[in-house]
Amino acid sequence: MSVKEPPVVLEEPAPERRRLADSQPATTVDRLKDNLYYLRGRGALEISGVYLAIVIGFVVTSLVNPAGFAFLNSNNLSGVLSQNIPVLAILAIGAGVLMIAGEFDLSIGATIGLCGVVFIRTANSAGWPVAFAATVAVGIAVAVINGLIVVSTKIPSFIATLGMSFFWTGVSIYVNGNTPATFFPGVRTDTMVNLMAGNYGYFRSQLVWLVVVGIAAWFLLHRHRAGNKVFAVGGNAAAAAAVSIKPKAVRLQAFAFLGVMVGIASSLYVARTSGMQPGTTESYTLLAIAAAVVGGCSLTGGRGSVTGMVVGGALILTIENGLVLGNAPGFYVQLFLGVAIVIAAVFNKFMEGKAT
């Protein structure tokens, strides 16, 4: 009688695979932690932290030495920060969304000049509500023309819009002449001033515009299918086309969105300054792009967030404000600002690698 050998196990049974569904957060707290974890490396979280640290620093300095560093003074908060930040931040949202789609617009500053002229001249003849609508319409038209040139000729948007920048400045001088456009007496009504440049103690009405525009832009970009397409086209246009997204149409939409933002920002700008000299707003182009980059937008597209863009704009202007309050000589302001922008960009590049 032969001895029965035990059966030989040739292969170990495959280990039970850990299911993804079992490791998902179940409670609200876990879900929040999870969401926070996946915000890392997107730019917004990090730059908000930096901004918070700077603001806290300024607030403490101001509390210690209110006379020497008047950061918390209502004139400063209302008169400087809440007037300047909304205009730049709204421009940064437009420039940033376009950058996510993978394009640039270097004619933003020139378009502000044209839009400003349109606002003032239309307000003089037809009142400010019509002027506001006309300004936004002109902003969209200008941006869509730029966009059409870019998507139909496939010229890099960098070059195309650089050329168009001179063109639009030329158009605004042609429309307006060389003297600054100004409101006729009585055109700047109380309602208009209250809505677009009203002083409410520690803040001005521009801040309300920023909050409304920012929230709307956030939902459109991060929670709407239109925004999803912008990210897809900027991140990998070929992949987007393979799932029936039309890259050209999406890029044009991003240009049009920038146009809306420039229209709104220009209206707020002239409502405050009461005048517009074509050719004096060029610096806004690079400031808006810098704000978007500081806020985590990638120069190659596909990356960025509305929160980052707004905080980026706020960061640049708050640092500038701190330098002025600290009595830094004029050229130092530029110097520090330049350094701050470059450091922020390097910081973002570093954080990109940490994204999961």
Added chain:
Amino acid sequence: MSTLLGLEGVSKNYGPNTVLKDVSFQIGKGEVVGLLGDNGAGKSTLVKIMSGVVSMSSGRYVWDGEEVNRVSRPETERRGVETIFQDSALVPTMSITRNIFAGREITNRFGFLKLRAMDAITTEILDSVVAIEGIRSAKQLVSSLSGGQAQAVAIARAVHFKRSLLILDEPTSALAVRATEALLNYLVQLKSEGVSSVLVTHNLHHAYKVCDRHIVMNHGRKILDTTREDTSVEELTAAVVEGAEGVKRFRQGKPLA
């Protein structure tokens, strides 16, 4: 077996370069077709034409007996064609969920995303479709995945949305052995659901194992179109390596040169 997709006399030129010359073949309903050939044979161009991403220079695209005049991606998508591209067509800067639903987002009637529902479905299909190790969450960016994981996500997406034809362009190149097995078995399973598939691969053993029919391309021409019963791995090898000459020689019983 009735025909699902027929290509008739398809040619494709890129400027002076002819990539496809007068290619015709048919894919039956529920059939698994292997599309074989050396590099530069025109397989990937054929895949892009079938999926509507690239237009053909001349030829007819016949779907279910009816000619499609303007073949575009939305047109093929409507008919239930899904493709897994060789250069895994994902957006690296987006999350897995947003990639899977890009262009086909689940939204409310105002177009706002239902992210939680999409995350749940993504988790579900990642768990069920292919064996993928090491993905932590549907919220992960695709750029944080390995090549094999990204490929698996692309496969999961195509498998989730396919309704009539699944085209796989070199799907196994970045996959681990077990995931490859799972994918090949899945193609066989699709047959019973009446879904056709086209498998483009360099690996003749994979193709021979699961495909009902084999089409071999060489320099933009179709040189062999045969059922599995009528061919062997050896004949396919001869066709891929040596082209039409190789097939002739093989059929005459001569060994590979």
